[in-house]
Amino acid sequence: MSELFPRxxxxxxxxxxxxxxxxxxxxxxxxxxxxxxxxxxxTAFIQAAVQLVGFMHAGESEDKVAIYANIxxxxxxxxxxxxxxxxxxxxxx
Amino acid sequence: MDYFDRFAIPHPSxxxxxxxxxxxxxxxxxxxxxxxxxxxxxxxxxWLTTVDHKRIGIMYIIAALLMLFRGxxxxxxxxxxxxxxxxxxxxxxxxxxxxxxxGVVMIIFMAMPFIYALMNFVVPLQIGARDVAxxxxxxxxxxxxxxxxxxxxxxxxxGGSPDAGWTxxxxxxxxxxSQSVGTNYYLMSIQIAGIGTLxxxxxxxxxxxxxxxxxxKLMKMPMFTWTALxxxxxxxxxxPVLTVTLLLGTMDRLFGTHIFSMTNGGMDxxxxxxxxxxxxxxxxxxxxxxxxxYSEIISTFSRRNLYGYTSMVASIVIISFFSFLxxxxxxxxxxxxxxxxxIFSITTMAIAIPTGIKIFNWLLTMRKxxxxxxxxxxxxxxxxxxFTIGGVTGVMLGMxxxxxxxxxxxxxxxxxxYTIIPGVVFAMLAGLTYWWPKMFGxxxxxxxxxxxxxxxxxxxxxTFFPMFFTGLDGQARRMYTYSEASGYGPLNxxxxxxxxxxxxxxxxxxxxxYYSTRHSSRNIGSDPWDARTLEWATQTPVQSYxxxxxxxxxxxxxxxxxxxxxxxxxxxxxxxxxxxxxSGVPFIMSCIFFVWGFSFIFSMWIPAIITTIAIxxxxxxxxxxxxxxxxxxxxxxxxxxxxxxxxxxxxx
Ligand code: HEM
Ligand SMILES: [Cu+2]
Numbered sequence: 001m002s003e004l005f006p007r008x009x010x011x012x013x014x015x016x017x018x019x020x021x022x023x024x025x026x027x028x029x030x031x032x033x034x035x036x037x038x039x040x041x042x043t044a045f046i047q048a049a050v051q052l053v054g055f056m057h058a059g060e061s062e063d064k065v066a067i068y069a070n071i072x073x074x075x076x077x078x079x080x081x082x083x084x085x086x087x088x089x090x091x092x093x
Numbered sequence: 094m095d096y097f098d099r100f101a102i103p104h105p106s107x108x109x110x111x112x113x114x115x116x117x118x119x120x121x122x123x124x125x126x127x128x129x130x131x132x133x134x135x136x137x138x139x140w141l142t143t144v145d146h147k148r149i150g151i152m153y154i155i156a157a158l159l160m161l162f163r164g165x166x167x168x169x170x171x172x173x174x175x176x177x178x179x180x181x182x183x184x185x186x187x188x189x190x191x192x193x194x195x196g197v198v199m200i201i202f203m204a205m206p207f208i209y210a211l212m213n214f215v216v217p218l219q220i221g222a223r224d225v226a227x228x229x230x231x232x233x234x235x236x237x238x239x240x241x242x243x244x245x246x247x248x249x250x251x252g253g254s255p256d257a258g259w260t261x262x263x264x265x266x267x268x269x270x271s272q273s274v275g276t277n278y279y280l281m282s283i284q285i286a287g288i289g290t291l292x293x294x295x296x297x298x299x300x301x302x303x304x305x306x307x308x309x310k311l312m313k314m315p316m317f318t319w320t321a322l323x324x325x326x327x328x329x330x331x332x333p334v335l336t337v338t339l340l341l342g343t344m345d346r347l348f349g350t351h352i353f354s355m356t357n358g359g360m361d362x363x364x365x366x367x368x369x370x371x372x373x374x375x376x377x378x379x380x381x382x383x384x385x386x387y388s389e390i391i392s393t394f395s396r397r398n399l400y401g402y403t404s405m406v407a408s409i410v411i412i413s414f415f416s417f418l419x420x421x422x423x424x425x426x427x428x429x430x431x432x433x434x435x436i437f438s439i440t441t442m443a444i445a446i447p448t449g450i451k452i453f454n455w456l457l458t459m460r461k462x463x464x465x466x467x468x469x470x471x472x473x474x475x476x477x478x479x480f481t482i483g484g485v486t487g488v489m490l491g492m493x494x495x496x497x498x499x500x501x502x503x504x505x506x507x508x509x510x511y512t513i514i515p516g517v518v519f520a521m522l523a524g525l526t527y528w529w530p531k532m533f534g535x536x537x538x539x540x541x542x543x544x545x546x547x548x549x550x551x552x553x554x555x556t557f558f559p560m561f562f563t564g565l566d567g568q569a570r571r572m573y574t575y576s577e578a579s580g581y582g583p584l585n586x587x588x589x590x591x592x593x594x595x596x597x598x599x600x601x602x603x604x605x606x607y608y609s610t611r612h613s614s615r616n617i618g619s620d621p622w623d624a625r626t627l628e629w630a631t632q633t634p635v636q637s638y639x640x641x642x643x644x645x646x647x648x649x650x651x652x653x654x655x656x657x658x659x660x661x662x663x664x665x666x667x668x669x670x671x672x673x674x675x676s677g678v679p680f681i682m683s684c685i686f687f688v689w690g691f692s693f694i695f696s697m698w699i700p701a702i703i704t705t706i707a708i709x710x711x712x713x714x715x716x717x718x719x720x721x722x723x724x725x726x727x728x729x730x731x732x733x734x735x736x737x738x739x740x741x742x743x744x745x
Contacts, residue, residue, distance in 0.1 A: 066302060070326075077330050077417045081370050088366060088421055092430040 012054030019043045019050070099695055103253045103273045104186045113250045142675040144228035147635055149235050150214030151532060154525065156239055157207040160198050161518075163246065165599060167195035169592055172556070176589035178577040188573030189256035190249065190275070196259025200379070201283055202242040204513070207521040208382045209234070209293055212321045215528060216297065218628035218635065219315045221306025221644040226299040228673045229715075234289040234296065236683030241286030244690050248278040252695065255279040258571065260372070261342070263353035263364040268346055274694050277346060281690035284339045285683075287332055294328030297321060306627070308646040312406070315626045315649070316399060319406055320385030323413045324378050330417070331374035338367040347696060362427055369420035377416040379513065381409055383520030384451055387473045390527055391455050393624045394470040395462025398650060401454045408447035415444040425493045426500050434493035441491035448484055452477060467622070468542035472523035475550045476515040483511030486561070501571075504564025510557045522549075522602070530621050534634050535613035537605050545601035552594025559584035559591075625653035630662065632734070638670045638725060641734045667734070670725045682711040 023043040026036040052058045058067050102109060127133050140148060170191050174183045183191065213231070217224055225231050248254045255275035257266035266276045301322045305314070314322075342364065344350040351357040353364045392399045399405065421429070421437035455477060464470070486508040490496050499505055530536050560568075568581050575581050620629040630652045631639055642663040644651065654660040689704035691697075 063302065073326075073414075074330060076414075080417060081334070084418075084421070085366055085370075087436075088427075088429045088433050089360065089362060092433040093428065 008054065012050055016047060016050050016054075019047045023047075099274070100251050102250065104184075104190075106187065109249060116247075116250060137677070138675070141680045142232075142677045144224070144232045144673050144675055144679075145637055146213045146217050146224050146228065146231060147532070149231055150210050150212075152235060152239075153206045153210030153213060156242065157203050157210055157521070160203040160206070160242060161599070164195050164198040164203055165596065167191050167198065169596060171195065172585075172589045172592040174573060175575070175585045177586065178575055178579070178582045180574055183573060185573045186256065189258075189571070190254035192571055193255045193258050193261075193275075193279075194245075194249065197245060197255070197279065197283070198242075199513075200259060200375070201286055202238075202245065204379050204517045204521075205286075205290060206238055206242075207517070208324070208379065209238075209290075211386065211521065211524045211528065212297060212324075212382065214532060215524075215628055216318055216321050217300065217304070218531075218631060218639060219318045219626050220301065220304060220309060221627050221640060221646065222300065222304040223639050223670065224673065225296050226304055227296050229676055229679060230292050230296050232676065233679035233682065234293040236679050237289030237292070237686060238286045240683040240687040241282045241284075241289065241690070244285065244687055244694075245278055245282035248275060248282075252278070260365075260368055262368070263342060263345065264355055264361050266342070266346075266364075267354055269354075277343075277694040280339050280343045280346065281693050284336065284343070285686050285690050287335050287339070290328060291332040291336065294325040294332060297325040298329060301325075306644045306646050309651075312403070313646060313649050313651075315385075316388035316402070316405060317382070317385035317626075320381045320388075320409055323409045324381045327374050327378050327381075327413050327416060331371050331378070334367060335371040335375075338364065338371065341367075343693070347693065362424075365424050365427060366420075369423040370417075372423065373420040374416045376509075376512070377412055380516045381412070383476075383516045384409065386520045386524040386527070387455060387476060388458075389624075389626065390469045390473045390523055391458050393527075393622055394465045394467055394473075395459045396465075397458055397462040398625075398653075399454070400457040400460075401450075402649060404450055405454050408450045411447045412444060415440065415447070419444055419491075422491055422493075422496070425496045431493075438491055438493045442488055445484055445488050445491075452481060467526075468537070468539055468546060469523040469527040471543065471546045472519045472526075475546070476519045476523075479511060479515040479519075479550075479554070483508060483513075483515065486511060499564065501569060502564035503560040503568045503570055506570050507557045507560035507564060510553075510560075514553055514557075519549075527622065528628070530617055531619075531628060531631075531633060531635065534617070535609060535615050536617060536621060537609045538613065541601055541605040541608060545598045545605060548594050548598030548601060552591045552596075552598055555591030555594060556588050557591070559587050620656075625650040627652050630655070636733055638672060638730070641667050641670075641730050667727050667730050669727050670730065671722055672725060673722045674720055676720070678711055678715060682708060685711065 020043075023040055026039050031039070052071070058064070058071070061067075127136065140152065143149065170183060171188065174180050174188060213225070253273040253275045255261065255266075255271075255278055256273075257271050257276055257279075261276060261279055264270060266279075301314070301318060341350075341352045345352050345354065345359075351359040353359055353361060355361045388399055388405065418440040419437055421433060422441045425434050425437075455473075459474075466474075486504070490499050490505060490508055526537050526542060563581050563584050564570075566579075566581070568575065568579070575585075617633070619631065619633040622629075627644055627646070630644060640663075642665060644662050645664055646662075647660060648654050651660070651662060655662040685704050685707045688700060689708065692701035692704060
């Protein structure tokens with residue numbers, strides 16, 4: 001029976017609900033803008049990771065390497081773009 | 094009638110009215126022609142609903158060539174206007190509209206489809222596949238691009254063209270400074286075409302990763318396939334930025350947000366920033382497939398394998414990453430500090446290194462080769478010195494402090510034409526001539542082709558080289574005229590003469606197609622160039638299923654080794670082949686997208702809502718549709734393969 005029960009999926013589901021609830025607290029609690037954004041960003045990224053690994057099975061096929069390489073590549077480019085933009089328009093303007 | 098006033102053009106002129114009439118007459122002529130020759134059902138069955146990558150490729154070619162001529166006419170108009178000082182052929186407003194249209198048409202609606210034309214036709218054949226991974230999405234990509242292009246092209250007769258440059262910088266492009274619907278056309282049509290491109294990007298990455306013939310490891314892929322893979326990877330990462338940027342611009346113009354405005358907390362430089370986050374990778378999207386095409390052609394006509402395959406692969410992979418690290422070099426003068434400019438100067442110069450490596454690879458491939466100067470080879474050899482000038486001037490522009498001098502002058506215009514014309518136009522003409530026999534079953538005439546090449550190569554240099562000098566003398570880009578005292582007159586006249594030479598070259602290519610269709614031999618076999626890669630191992634014309642037996646690949650140049658060393662290629666017996674069904678949904682859905690875009694452009698909300706629902710309905714239809722494709726039986730394949738020249742191993 002235990003093989004039939006999708007334990008990982010259920011755990012993932014519960015975890016993603018918890019993350020959603022955590023994000024929602026930003027609306028109800030009276031926190032500063034910086035703290036609120038931090039919570040939102042952190043929960044958003046963890047949420048995305050949970051979805052990719054838990055529900056979209058990123059690590060379970062033969063092209064695991066290609067999939068993760070693409071994800072890391074995407075993250076690298078996103079970070080460069082965001083920090084580059086901050087540098088151009090805010091920090092060094 | 095007030096409702097219809099919005100469709101009037103804000104700056105009419107006799108030329109525009111004449112174009113309206115011409116467009117109307119052409120449409121009527123096409124409709125009558127199709128009806129008279131009873132071609133409607135043929136058109137629907139064989140083309141509008143096709144999901145065959147080869148036919149989609151050919152439709153891309155036709156569309157790209159049409160757009161090449163549209164953009165070319167714009168170019169001639171600009172060169173005619175600036176040929177003499179204080180010219181009155183076009184006024185400032187028309188000149189703005191013409192250069193904007195020229196830029197958008199050439200980059201988004203000519204260069205991009207041309208690249209996808211050749212990738213569509215060639216990549217599945219080169220990797221020994223039956224089609225792309227998602228044939229129906231592929232059709233959707235094409236039709237979205239096509240409808241985007243058509244939408245953009247009607248702007249000058251309905252409502253007015255965009256006039257803020259192909260870069261469409263806000264706040265200039267915002268409602269305050271661009272009141273006509275022109276910029277809405279820009280935003281919506283590029284959005285629609287861009288979605289198509291993004292879908293293609295995913296489709297081709299998947300195809301190349303998942304559908305290679307057995308034995309074709311990544312490091313055994315032909316160079317064009319490698320560049321296609323990397324290009325599409327850049328598309329997947331860069332195009333979402335464009336999508337979002339266009340969306341934000343649309344919000345500003347249609348829904349009154351203040352993202353790119355100068356007031357209410359808007360950030361007026363953010364558009365330029367985001368545009369180039371997409372824009373610089375985009376120029377590498379344009380150039381990398383060209384590198385692949387040249388690699389194939391140079392090694393075929395030097396009769397040698399490509400020199401330094403691994404370093405070639407490494408350099409395109411590095412380029413793909415670096416292309417995301419340099420975007421600021423397009424706006425050094427925008428006001429950010431020297432720290433930022435220095436960082437991006439260094440990354441910009443670094444990207445020239447892998448590009449340079451490739452130049453040496455091609456030169457070393459030709460060294461000691463038995464070079465045969467066919468038309469595709471002429472373009473490839475011509476590309477090397479011309480592109481080098483483009484690259485060197487690029488490095489000059491890349492030095493931030495020097496760029497304060499060059500920025501937005503004709504020097505910049507000369508730079509990017511020196512990269513894009515040899516890098517895209519030459520490559521596409523070379524590729525088209527090279528793969529033409531596989532597509533259509535006959536060769537293009539070599540003599541006319543060579544005349545066309547010389548007209549284009551010389552015409553190009555005569556047009557654009559003078560711009561380096563006028564630019565250094567201070568002639569700004571995008572100015573509709575200049576005074577006699579500035580002294581720019583003679584060199585601009587020279588540019589005009591060159592532009593006429595270019596036009597003659599392109600006319601010769603059209604004539605060549607006509608001439609060769611009538612006179613070329615149809616008896617050319619399936620491998621007329623004695624080439625090296627798998628696409629030449631198919632029959633001519635290529636059957637719908639591409640390969641009767643799946644090829645088994647053991648080396649980089651599997652077909653060459655099959656021909657010369659007797660290395661086995663096709664093993665096993667013919668089996669029934671599974672094929673996808675045609676579908677009209679991509680075409681219909683894209684037509685709906687056309688109306689959708691049009692409704693947004695003119696803020697007509699009811700049709701906008703209806704078409705949005707219709708688009709989702711099309712997607713829902715696809716989700717619930719049961720479509721298992723069909724099988725081609727063995728007997729039928731054997732019948733068509735009877736007189737194939739490329740024999741299965743046991744029959745050799
Ligand atoms: C050696 C590599 C290259 C370097 C270092 C380089 C550098 C630059 C720089 C610094 C600019 C901005 C200049 C200014 O606005 O003042 C620029 C503009 C441009 N480059 Fe390049 N470039 C290179 C290759 C290419 C290639 C391969 C293409 C296209 C296939 C290309 C297309 C363009 C275009 C379209 C623009 C101008 C866009 C506009 O403002 O309308 N470049 N390049
Ligand atoms: Cu750039």
